[in-house]
Amino acid sequence: MNAPIGVFDSGVGGLTVAKEIMRQLPNESLVYFGDTARVPYGSKSKKTVCKYSKQIVNFLMTQNVKAIVIACNTASALAREELEELVDIPVIDVVQPGAKMAADSTKNNKIGVLGTESTVKSGIYEEYLHKINPEITVVSKACPLFVPLVEEGLIEDRITEDIVGRYLHDMKEYEIDALVLGCTHYPLLRGVIGREMGEAVKLVNPAYETAKSLKEMLREKNLLAPASSKAKYHYYVSDGVDKFISFADSVLPCHVDETTVIDIEAY
């Protein structure tokens, strides 16, 4: 099926998920929406995140998408059920594939989850992990400074090492052996996080797992684009095209030459 896949995020972070989809599904066209006017979602209430996510999905439906990928951990945690009720096409989130991979990876049944305040408060990773295996112990930690650090470009920096050390202190005490990087920006800090946790801890990047799940789902439902189709990518934001394009160019393998601003509150 030649229709595009709708991918959305609170801002630019979801481009890391879009990138994995482009890599694993090179024939699929994408319509990406980043809610750059109302970013971040990680400190907002369920009610507000649901409202914003529904507006975005209403917009994506006007683009005739065949499936929706919630490329934002917070929206996945807070709005997935509401979005599934809203539309009759498949909805994939980033939390379930990440949780499944973490459960498959752990040997001592001790898993860490890093995320935004709202994701951690929602308890969604615990819920999925305990559905898979009730024996798993989950240690989760909100890391509100990670996104601003990445956006300041402090990826490999003494300040970032200090902050990572502070946030991961408890994780180390609990001797977890798998750690979910449960916010789209966090995999960009995987170097520092990996050194802090040590090689014995498997870092789980939900973006990679999500693209894998999406591929399986499209195949099962017979929705894959034909191998002959050439992928087209369209980008929409609610604010600030220049900043979006500069971040996109640093993340994506292909240059973003056009991005359209839309009035998302109208959807």
Added chain:
Amino acid sequence: MNAPIGVFDSGVGGLTVAKEIMRQLPNESLVYFGDTARVPYGSKSKKTVCKYSKQIVNFLMTQNVKAIVIACNTASALAREELEELVDIPVIDVVQPGAKMAADSTKNNKIGVLGTESTVKSGIYEEYLHKINPEITVVSKACPLFVPLVEEGLIEDRITEDIVGRYLHDMKEYEIDALVLGCTHYPLLRGVIGREMGEAVKLVNPAYETAKSLKEMLREKNLLAPASSKAKYHYYVSDGVDKFISFADSVLPCHVDETTVIDIEAY
């Protein structure tokens, strides 16, 4: 005149301005609006900040306010003119009073300005300072990590000292002798900033200067509440009452017992 004053901010930071107004104008009633659903404004475009600010002012007008205080440096920098065109009551911003105080304080005509990305990019402090005195040299610096640090409670902390040191490096090179804390959260870091800059540098808190300007303006226009009136405070937000109340209680001298969530997009 007994009508309330409307005070708004992108979130909770403007409460530091509300606090100064309560202190300097104890008879005045206030209606405070914090746009907690769409916070922060500091990384957003002029168009979006204007749109959001207009919606808020439309809401405040339904509360029959006699004057508006833009208690947010970014909204002051980007939306003041548009808001003045929108309403026929006085509009006070936080930038002009802060700039005036800095110009009054400097002896060597070298002034530093710290603010959000959008405030610094707008060049608004330079504009006002050069109107007062074209001889003044202005060094400005966006400090995007300050707000998340304050919201993480890292007020007096080694990490905060490191980050402050990094951001203020240029300011020290230029030997400024007055420094505007040009974002409502920044005065909460005044201890660390003051130690870093040294005693010779005067730190300017626009909140204090804004309340003083407001008082003068109300007196001139004969809009002051009578000395017999008892101030009433009403709080409105666009999201997350609990977080708002907990921050308000840490900033304001009086407990906030009621806060109402409104759908700001409808205004």
